Amino acid sequence: MIYRPMYVDKIMRYADAPFVKILTGVRRCGKSTILKMIMEELKKRGISDKQLLSYRFDSMEYEDMTAKEMFNEIKSKLCDGEKTYLFLDEVQEIKHWEKVVNSLASDYDVDIYVTGSNSRMMSSEIETYLTGRYIAFRIYTLSFSEYLTFKKEYSDVKAPREELAEYIRLGGFPATHLQKYSEDEVYTIVRDIYNSTIFSDIVKRNQVRKVDQLERIVKFAFDNVGKTFSAKSISDYLKSERRTIDNETVYNYLEKLENAYILYRCSRYDIQGKELLKTQEKFYLADTALRYSVLGFTMTSVAAMLENVVYLELRRRGYSVNIGKTPDGEIDFIAKKQSEKLYVQVTREITSPETEQREYSRLLEIRDNYPKYLLTTDNFAGGNYEGIKTMHVADFLLSSEF
Numbered sequence: 001m002i003y004r005p006m007y008v009d010k011i012m013r014y015a016d017a018p019f020v021k022i023l024t025g026v027r028r029c030g031k032s033t034i035l036k037m038i039m040e041e042l043k044k045r046g047i048s049d050k051q052l053l054s055y056r057f058d059s060m061e062y063e064d065m066t067a068k069e070m071f072n073e074i075k076s077k078l079c080d081g082e083k084t085y086l087f088l089d090e091v092q093e094i095k096h097w098e099k100v101v102n103s104l105a106s107d108y109d110v111d112i113y114v115t116g117s118n119s120r121m122m123s124s125e126i127e128t129y130l131t132g133r134y135i136a137f138r139i140y141t142l143s144f145s146e147y148l149t150f151k152k153e154y155s156d157v158k159a160p161r162e163e164l165a166e167y168i169r170l171g172g173f174p175a176t177h178l179q180k181y182s183e184d185e186v187y188t189i190v191r192d193i194y195n196s197t198i199f200s201d202i203v204k205r206n207q208v209r210k211v212d213q214l215e216r217i218v219k220f221a222f223d224n225v226g227k228t229f230s231a232k233s234i235s236d237y238l239k240s241e242r243r244t245i246d247n248e249t250v251y252n253y254l255e256k257l258e259n260a261y262i263l264y265r266c267s268r269y270d271i272q273g274k275e276l277l278k279t280q281e282k283f284y285l286a287d288t289a290l291r292y293s294v295l296g297f298t299m300t301s302v303a304a305m306l307e308n309v310v311y312l313e314l315r316r317r318g319y320s321v322n323i324g325k326t327p328d329g330e331i332d333f334i335a336k337k338q339s340e341k342l343y344v345q346v347t348r349e350i351t352s353p354e355t356e357q358r359e360y361s362r363l364l365e366i367r368d369n370y371p372k373y374l375l376t377t378d379n380f381a382g383g384n385y386e387g388i389k390t391m392h393v394a395d396f397l398l399s400s401e402f
Contacts, residue, residue, distance in 0.1 A: 003037060011038060015111065018105075020112045020130055020135075022136045024178070025117070028175055029140060029173070030174045031139050032056070039054070042085055052085065053074065054089070057090045058080070062094070066094075067100050071103060071330065078141060083111060088112065089114075090117065137138070143170060143314070144160070144398060155180055163394070171190060186293075187292060187340045191293040194290055201259075202259075220237055222285065228281065229266070229283075231250035231251050254283070264311070265281055266282045268324075269325065284311045288305045291305065305344050309393070309397065314344070319335035320335070320337070331345055340370075340402075342372070345362060349376055360386075371402065372387065375396050379392070
C-alpha cells in the first residue's frame with residue numbers, strides 16, 4: 001500500500017473534528033485504499049482496533065440493506081465509553097444513507113468517513129441532512145508525481161521528461177501501477193473500470209434504455225477533449241450518422257457522465273468582462289487512459305491529453321479552472337484558489353516563429369501581474385519571455401511553485 005500524502009495528510013487534519021468526511025471520485029481512483037491509510041494513521045495516534053468500524057456497502061452482503069437496517073447494524077457495534085471511528089465505503093449503495101449518517105453524527109460519539117463513486121453523494125439530500133456538518137474531498141487518479149512513486153516500486157524510472165509520454169498513455173488508475181503491466185493489460189483493466197462505470201453508475205442507476213446512443217456520445221466527448229463543443233454539435237454529429245437526438249437528451253447524458261466523475265466540465269470565462277459564459281464549454285477526462293482504452297491511441301490525440309493532465313493537476317491542487325476568453329482568442333486555463341490566480345497555455349511543441357508568436361501573444365494580452373505559464377514538451381523549454389515562464393509540462397506537473 002503506497003502512501004498518498006496529498007489526500008491522507010489533508011483529511012487527517014480533520015480527524016476528530018465534528019464533520020463527516022466525504023471522499024468522492026471516479027471508480028477505482030483509490031478512495032477505499034485512502035480509507036485504509038487513514039485507519040493506519042489513527043492507529044499510530046493510539047486508536048485501538050475495536051474503535052475502528054469499517055463497512056463496504058457494494059458487497060453482496062449488504063445488497064438489500066435498508067437505511068434502518070444500516071443504522072441498527074452500526075449502532076449495535078459502537079464502542080461504549082469511547083469514540084468509534086466509522087469508515088463507510090461506497091455508501092451511496094444504501095438509499096437514504098445520509099439520514100443514517102446524520103443520526104449517528106448527532107447522537108453518538110463517532111468520527112465518520114464515507115466514500116462514493118457518484119455525485120449523488122453530493123445531492124440535495126446531503127444539503128438537507130448534513131448542512132454545515134461535512135467536508136468533501138475529491139480524489140483523483142494518480143498525479144504524475146504519484147505515478148513516479150508507484151513505478152519505483154516495480155521498475156526503473158527514467159528522467160521525468162522521458163516518463164511523461166508513458167504517464168499520458170497509461171494514465172493514473174492506481175490498480176494499473178501496482179506491478180508492471182503491458183499497455184494492452186493496462187487498457188483491459190481501464191476498459192473494465194469504464195464498463196462498470198457506464199453500466200452500473202449510469203445505465204442501471206438512471207434506467208437508460210438507449211445504451212448505444214449513450215456510448216456514441218461518450219466516444220464523441222472522448223474524441224473531442226480540449227475542444228469547445230455544444231449539445232448541438234453532438235446532435236449534428238449523430239444526425240450525420242442518421243441517428244436523431246435532441247439537445248436536451250445530449251445535455252442529460254453529459255450530466256450523467258459528470259455525475260459518475262468520468263467527465264469534468266470546464267466553462268469559459270470572459271477575462272475582459274469578468275463573467276462566466278454559458279456556451280461552448282470544454283470537457284476533460286477523469287484519466288487519459290480512458291480515452292486510449294476506448295478509442296485506441298493516435299498521435300493526433302497527444303496535444304489534447306497534455307491539456308488533460310495539466311487540467312487535472314490544477315484541480316488536484318485545489319484550483320477552480322476555467323478556459324480564458326480574450327478579445328482575440330483563448331487561454332487554455334485560468335486557475336484560481338482564494339487570492340491566487342495563474343494563467344496556463346499548453347502547446348505540444350513550438351515548431352515555428354508563427355506558433356511561438358501566437359502562443360505568447362495570447363498571454364501577453366492579459367494586463368495583470370498574476371503568474372503566466374507557457375507549457376510545452378520541447379526539451380529546451382525554459383526561461384522567461386516578458387514575464388511569461390516557459391516550462392516543460394513534466395517540470396510543471398512536479399513543480400512546487402504553484
